[in-house]
Amino acid sequence: MTDTLTITRPDDWHLHLRDGAMLASVLPDTARQFGRAIVMPNLKPPVTTVAQAAAYRERILAVVPEGTSFEPLMTLYLTNNTPPDEIRRAKDSGFVHAVKLYPAGATTNSDAGVSDLAKCYKTLEVMQELGMPFLVHGEVTDPAIDIFDREAVFIERVMQPLRRDMPELKVVFEHITTKEAAQYVATAEGPIAATITAHHLLYNRNEIFKGGIRPHYYCLPILKREEHRLALVQAAVSGSDRFFLGTDSAPHPKGLKEHACGCAGCYTALHAMELYAQAFEDAGALDQLEAFASFNGPAFYNLPRNQGFVTLKRQSWTIPAELPMGEATIVPLNGGETINWQLIAQ
Ligand SMILES: NC(=O)N[C@@H](CC(=O)O)C(=O)O
Ligand SMILES: [Zn+2]
Ligand SMILES: [Zn+2]
Numbered sequence: 001m002t003d004t005l006t007i008t009r010p011d012d013w014h015l016h017l018r019d020g021a022m023l024a025s026v027l028p029d030t031a032r033q034f035g036r037a038i039v040m041p042n043l044k045p046p047v048t049t050v051a052q053a054a055a056y057r058e059r060i061l062a063v064v065p066e067g068t069s070f071e072p073l074m075t076l077y078l079t080n081n082t083p084p085d086e087i088r089r090a091k092d093s094g095f096v097h098a099v100k101l102y103p104a105g106a107t108t109n110s111d112a113g114v115s116d117l118a119k120c121y122k123t124l125e126v127m128q129e130l131g132m133p134f135l136v137h138g139e140v141t142d143p144a145i146d147i148f149d150r151e152a153v154f155i156e157r158v159m160q161p162l163r164r165d166m167p168e169l170k171v172v173f174e175h176i177t178t179k180e181a182a183q184y185v186a187t188a189e190g191p192i193a194a195t196i197t198a199h200h201l202l203y204n205r206n207e208i209f210k211g212g213i214r215p216h217y218y219c220l221p222i223l224k225r226e227e228h229r230l231a232l233v234q235a236a237v238s239g240s241d242r243f244f245l246g247t248d249s250a251p252h253p254k255g256l257k258e259h260a261c262g263c264a265g266c267y268t269a270l271h272a273m274e275l276y277a278q279a280f281e282d283a284g285a286l287d288q289l290e291a292f293a294s295f296n297g298p299a300f301y302n303l304p305r306n307q308g309f310v311t312l313k314r315q316s317w318t319i320p321a322e323l324p325m326g327e328a329t330i331v332p333l334n335g336g337e338t339i340n341w342q343l344i345a346q
Contacts, residue, residue, distance in 0.1 A: 001314075002281075002286055002314070003313065003314040004311060004312070004313050004314070005277065005286060005289070005311065005312045006309050006310070006311045006312075007289060007290035007293065007294055007309065007310060007312070008290060008294040008295070008305055008306055008308075008309060009034070009035040009294065009306035009307070009308040009309055009310050010033070010034055010035070010245060010273060010293035010294045010306070010310065011034050011035055011036040011037060011038075011245070011293075011294065011297050011298065011306065012030060012033075012034045012036075012037040012038070012245060012246060012247050012249070012269075012272065013037070013038045013172070013195050013244055013245060013246040013297045013301075014038055014040065014135075014174055014175060014195045014197075014246025014247065014248050015030060015037040015038060015039055015040060015246070015247060015248070015249055015269070016039075016040045016042070016248070016249060016250040016251065016265065017030070017037075017039050017040075017060060017072075018043070018251060019043050019056070019059065021325075021326040021327060021328070022251060022325065022326075022328065023059065023060065023063060024063040024326070025323075025325035025326050025328070025330075026249075026251050026267075026269055026325065026330075027060065027063050027064065027070075028063075028065050028068075029249075029269040029270045030070070030249070030269045030272075031064055031065060031068045031070035032068070032343075032345050033269070033272055033273050033310065033343055033345070034070070034272075035069070035070065035071065035306035035308065036070070036071040036072070036073050036303075036306070037070075037072060037073065038073045038075060038097065038098060038135070038246070039056070039060065039072045039073065039074055039075060040075060040100065041053070041056075041074075041075045041076055041077035041100055042077060042100075042102060042107075042108060042109040042110065043056070043109065044109055045112070046077035046079075046109065046112050047074070047075070047076060047077050048076060048077050048078075048079055048082065048086075048112070049076070049086060050076070050086065050089045050090050050093050050096055053074040053075070053076060053090075053093070053095070053096050054074075054093070054095070056074065057072055057074050057095055060072045072095075073095070073097040073098075073301075074095050074096045074097065075096065075097065075098045075099060075100050075135065076090055076096055076098075076099045076100065077099075077100055077102065077112065077113070078099050078100060078101050078102075078113070078114055078120060078123070079112055079113070079114065080114055080115060080116070080119045080120065082099075082120065082123050083123065084122050084123045084125070084126040086123075087099065087123055087126040087127050087130060087132055088126060088130070090132065091130045091132055097133065097301060097303075098132065098133040098134070098135045098172070098301075099127060099132060099133070099134055099135065100135045100136075100137070101113070101114060101117075101134060101135065101136045101137060102114070102137050103137060103139065103140065103141050103154075103158075104141065105141045106137050106139050106140075106141050106150075106220070107137055107139070107220045107264060108220070108250065108252075108263060108264055108265060110137070117158065117162060121165070124162075124166055124169060125166070127169060127170075128166045128168050128169040128170075131170060131302070132170070133170040133171070133172055133300070133301065134169055134170065134171050134172070135171075135172045135174050136159070136171060136172065136173055136174055137174055137175075137220075138151055138154040138155070138158070138159060138173050138174065138176070138181065138221075139151050139154050139220070139221055140153045140154045140157055140158065147222055148205075148222065148224060148225075150221065151176070151177055151178045151180070151181055151221050152178050152180040152181070155180055155181065155184050159171075159173070159184070163188070163190060163192070167189070167190050168190065168191065169191070170191040170192075170300070171191065171192045171193075172192075172193050172194065172195060172300070173185055173192065173193070173194040173195075174194070174195050174246065174248075175195055175196070175197050175200065175221060175246060175248045176194045176195070176196060176200075176232065176235075177200050177221040177222070177223070177224050177228060177232070178221075178224055178228045178231070179227060179228050179230075179231030179232075181194065182194070182231045182232055182234070182235040182243075183231070185235070185242055185243070186235060186238070186240055186242065191300075192242065193241075193242045193243065193244065193296070193300045194235070194242060194243055194244075195243075195244060195245065195246025195248070196232055196235065196236050196243055196244075196245070196246065197219075197246060197247055197248045197266075197268070198247060198268055198272060198275035198276045198279060198333075199217070199219065199223070199248075199266050199268060199275070199333055200223065200224075200229065200232055201229065201232055201233050201236060201275075201276070201279035202229075202275060202278065202279050202282075203217065203223050203229065204223055204224065204225055204226040204228070204229045205222065205223040205224055205225060206226075207223060208222075208223060215257045215258055215259070215262040216257055216266065216331050216333060216335070217266065217333070218257075218262060218264055218265075218266075219248065219250065219264050219265050219266045220264040220265075222264075233279065233282075233283050234283075236279070236280070236283075236288070236292055237280060237283050237285035237288045237292075238288075239288060239291065241291070241295070241296040241299055241300070242296070242300075243292060243296065244292055244293070244296040244297040244300065245272075245276065245292055245293045245297065247268050247269060247272045248265075248266070248268075249266070249267055249268045249269035249272065250264070250265025250266060250267065251265065251267045251269075251325075251330050252265050252267075252330075253328040253329065253330065254322065254328070254329040254330060254331050255329075257331060258331075266333045267323075267330050267331065267332045267333060268332065268333045270319070270320075270323065270332050271319055271332065271333075271334075271339060271343075273293070273310065273312060273341075273343045274312070274339050274340075274341040274342060274343055275333070275334075275339070276289060276292075276293060277289060277312050277340075277341040278339060278340060278341060280292075281340075281341075294306065310343055310344070310345055311343070311344045312341050312342070312343055312344075313341065313342050313344055314340060314341060315340075315341070315342040316338050316339070316340055317338065317339060317342050318336065318337070318338050318339075319332055319333075319334050319335050319336065319337055319338070319339055320332065320335060320336075321335040321336040322335060
């Protein structure tokens with residue numbers, strides 16, 4: 001039995017850091033575990049220009065704890081009106097690494113998102129030409145489609161037509177949750193990859209309703225049936241370099257999670273690598289964790305691997321039930337439960 005696992009310092013390829021006091025509170029958790037993170041642009045208002053991304057990047061760097069090296073990889077939020085030139089400016093900036101698609105209304109802070117991808121084709125063509133990755137929240141917003149089917153239907157209605165029209169566009173299918181998405185990404189032609197969260201590797205949808213309604217397990221895309229969880233685990237441990245780590249850690253104040261209309265998102269930045277280690281160990285595949293967490297992402301984004309290392313030790317500890325974050329309180333995923341692994345930063 002492996003009790004200690006030292007791996008190249010990992011990166012988080014899908015992260016929500018928010019802004020202001022919340023940013024200052026959550027950033028140290030990520031910076032302790034990860035060398036870099038792809039920072040989601042769904043602020044209010046969203047980060048739609050390179051100038052806004054530059055200012056946001058400065059606000060992030062200002063709260064990186066002293067003695068810690070952490071590099072935020074910035075993204076732009078695509079709107080119906082993003083001009084093709086903004087993509088050229090993004091590429092030239094050196095710090096904007098991707099552009100994000102939020103179908104309008106699909107998830108938290110997506111109201112300014114894209115209503116019809118056809119409106120964005122000129123801009124997408126420039127992304128294809130420049131090799132700028134397109135990060136996709138892959139759910140249709142058609143209210144007639146069942147919430148558990150929105151990702152699978154997105155593949156047919158949006159992903160396949162888009163990739164037929166733009167075969168060289170680099171696409172990351174973000175936070176995949178279904179066997180359909182896992183199979184599509186594993187087998188499709190052309191440059192495509194997917195991020196997978198720890199919570200979708202560990203849990204199926206029963207978790208949301210165990211003994212009552214449990215809002216801290218509510219995220220989008222919503223947890224699915226066990227057969228889908230098993231397909232995601234298989235993809236993550238398969239050795240395919242198309243799958244990599246993206247926590248989708250998405251902090252919301254406790255009061256807005258425990259609410260009549262609670263927000264979607266799980267906070268996992270505190271204990272992300274521990275959760276992934278548990279999922280990989282359960283699958284008997286701890287030896288695949290380093291490629292998933294530290295190699296496949298940089299390869300897809302054309303970035304070097306991190307230099308340092310982190311160590312995971314088999315050592316039980318109790319996840320705090322609540323995290324005081326300035327004025328707000330955040331309930332981490334699995335708060336109050338014990339976990340078998342502990343990350344020792346080096
Ligand atoms: N994943 C979530 O449930 N929520 C994310 C948005 C997103 O990634 O879709 C958030 O910003 O809160
Ligand atoms: Zn999303
Ligand atoms: Zn997200």
